[in-house]
Amino acid sequence: MTIETITKRTAPSRTNDPEGTKRNIIEVATKEFAQNGLSGARIDEIAAKTKSSKRMIYYYFGDKDGLYLKVLEDAYSRMRMTEAALDLEDLPPAEALAKLVRFTFDHHNGHEDFIRLVMIENIHHGEFLAKSSVIQKLNVTAIDAVRRLYGRGVEQGVFRAGLDPIEVHWQISALCFFNVSNRATFSQIFKRDLGSRKSLDSLREAVVEMVVRHLKAD
Template sequence: MTIETANIAAGRSRTNDPEATKRNIIEVATKEFAENGLSGARIDEIAAKTKFSKRMIYYYFGDKDGLYLKVLEDCYSRVRATEAALNLEGLSPLEALKTLVGFTFDHHTSNEAFIRLVMIENIHHADYIARSPVIQQLNVTAIDAIRKLYERGVAEGSFRPGLDAIELHWQISALCFFNVSNRATFSAIFKRDLGTSESLARLKEAVVDMIVRYVKAD
C-alpha cells in the first residue's frame, strides 16, 4: 500500500467515526486559532492539515465562528475536567488550595494555546464565551469548588473570613496567566529567560506562597 493510499484509507476510517473526526478538527483548529486569531485563521488551512474537506468542517461546526466557539468550549472543558479530578475535597483546605494553585500554574505553563485563545477572546470582548452556556456552566462549577474549599478552611480556622470566591479565582488565574502571557516580553526587556525549568519552579513556588499567605488566617 502506498503512502497516498494509506492516507486515503485513514481518512475514510475517520469519517466513519464522527467523534474522532470532530476531535481531529478541533485539535488542528485550536492551534490555528491560537497562532493566527479568529480573523487570521483560515478554514482552508484547517482542512488541509486535517485532510478533511471544508464541506465536512462546515457540516459539523456550521461556520468558522461555530468552530472557534467549539474550540473555546473544548479548552475550558478539558481544564475543568482535570481540576475536578484533583480530589480537592479529600485534602485539607490548605493542601487543597496549594494543589489547586500548583495545578493552575502547571496547566497554563504547558498549554500556551489556551492562554493565547483567552487573550484572543478578550480582544473580542468575550463575545463568543458569552454565547456559550457550556462555558458558563463549567465556570460556575469551578467557582463552586473554590467556594467550598474556602468555606471549609474558614470553618476550621485555617483561612481568614471575608474573601470572595470569584475574586480568589481571579487572583489565582492572574498570577498563573501572566507567567505565560507576558513571559516573552519580560524575558526580552529584562534579558533573563523566565521560561527555564529553574525559573518556572521558583515562580510556581512563589505563586503558591503568595496565594496561601493571602488566604491563610493570621
C-alpha cells in the same frame, strides 16, 4: 428535490468515524486560532491539515465562528475536567489550595494555546464566550469548588473570613496566566529566561505562597 437528495448532497462522505473526525478538526483548529486569531485563521488551512474537507467542517460546525466557539468550549472543558480530578475535598484546606494553585500554574504553562485563546477572546470582549452555556456551567463549577475549599478553611480557622471566592479565583488565574502571557516580553526586557525549569519552579512556589498567605488567618 427530496429531503433524501438534500442530505446526500450536504452530509460528509469521507469518514466512518465522525467523532474522530470532529476531534481531529478541533485539535487542528485550536492551533490555528491560537496562532492566528479568529480573523486570521482560515478554514481552507484547517481543512488542509485535517483528515477532512472544508465542506465537512461546515457540516459539523456551521461556519468559522461555530468552529471557534467549539474550540473555546473544548479548551475550557478539558481544563475543568482535569481540575475536577484533583480530589481537593480529601485534603486539608491549605494543602488543597496549594495543590489547586500548582495545578493552575502547571496547566497554563503546559497549554500555551489555551492562554492565547483566552487572550484572543478578550480581544473580542468575551463575545463568543457569552454565547456558550457550556462554558458558563463549567466556570460555575470551578467557582463552586473554590467556594467549598475556602468555606472549609474558614470553618476550621485556617483561612480568614470575608473574602470573595470569585476574587480568589481571579487572583490565582491572574498570577498563573501572566507567567505565560508575558513571559516573552519579560524575558527580553530583563535578559533572563523565565521559561527555564529553574525559573518556573521558583515562580510557581512563589505564586503558591502568595495565594496561601493571602487567605490564611492571622
